[in-house]
Amino acid sequence: MVRRILAIFIKETQDIATNFNVSILFALPLIFAVIFKRLGNAMDAPAIASTSVLLLAGMAGIYVPSMLVAEEREKRTLQVLMLSPATPAEVFIGKGLMTLVMTLLFALITYILAGVPAARIPVLLLFFALGVAACIPLGMIVGLFAPNVLSTGLVGMPLYLAFILLPPFTVFNETLKQVGRVLPTTHLYYVTIAEAGPGARASWLLETAGILLLMCAVACLLLTWVYRRRATALG
């Protein structure tokens, strides 16, 4: 199983180097972080870090897996992969792992660029990994519904917008707050603000980690359910 997941991971890593559409999605949040940093005192480290990782989680964490899955469907390469020893779970895990590793790498650079204290970075990366791990299966679900790569933008638009734009506005309105609670990016956003700044209570961090873990499990179950329902349509 590990060998096959690694095979998919290596293939995705090789592919990303020549896939401009995907690599730009990883790079854009970093570019924004540089721009935010150049604004001078207008944005502090927590603001730069939280906004940038929100973009990274939304754009790379959801959009990239949706494109990867949609392309496999569009080019009918998924069909042949399913005839290899790889199981659907291994294919999805391999793709998700590549997205996770790449986003973590870009998140690390973002935290450093934003000026987050070095001691806080490991905790922030852990929360980022949990948040993105909950986003990736949802992106893959978008990919299972989109007939081709081009349409992933349209099919997933409500999801991308909600995951990226909603978290900062949850403080303004009770309804938005309630909706925001079910989004992993909201938890990721507020953990980043707290941990990149003054720091947060351990109990709250533990509670947030638990929520993100639960969201991750629910997203994986949802992906499994959707894939099984759509397996015939994908053939």
Next chain:
Amino acid sequence: MIRVAGLTKAYNKEKWALRGISFEVQEGEFFGFLGPNGAGKTTAIKILTGQLAPTGGEARVMGWEPWKELARVKPFIGVVPDQANLYERLTLQQNLELYCRLWGLDFKRIDEVLERVGLLKEKRTPVKALSRGMKQRALFARAVLHRPRILFLDEPTSGLDPVSADRIHRFLEELNREGMTIFLTSHNMQEVDRLCHRVAFLSQGIIAAVGAPGALKLEHSTQQVRVLVEGDDGALEEQVLALNGTESAEKIGDWMRRGRLRAIHSQEPSLAEIFIKVTGQELV
């Protein structure tokens, strides 16, 4: 190797792709499914390779039902789909490395298969830079990488130029001589005629006839010969005679003795003509 009995597949209440087909394919056999577009050929391949579940009937590959026991069947089958579905941005080598890793094979196998399909020099070329014929040969390389015992081919030479198609035909003949069982679907009757030991005519989800191409031709032959004879004035005259019979034997013998016979052709129908005769449909 393959056993199909009363196989049906309906996509909805009105659309039946297969309406109860039955056939068997023996080990080492080159079996062809000849039929026009929409006859149910791809549906049959998808069921036999575990990509689709049938509506009814039975289909077994190596004794297993593929859609139920795909993990058991996978190591024994190779599939060449009707579309070149390779990773276009990756090189040929990277494409095959993925499948080597998945099957747990040594990378040396890549050179072996690429040499056999004549693509060793293109190993480091991105797939998107390969010609259509090369991509098709690359699909064969991928399909035989894990040394399957049965190769399923869905319209493997569709849209290829005659030189590329011939190269693929020779490769398939070689694989079959080595003992590989091959299941081919095609609407190209010359291809089926050249390659297949036995052929099934599929039309509107029904098998209209099964047999060896030669036997089918004899069965539907008009039992006549067409001869070209040189007359006394030197002009060529065409005559159609019964294949057997004293009158034909005497006439042909006489022309041969006098050195007047220029050509003699048996009047067996082509597979396309037989297909039209038994199904009432053209192979389009």
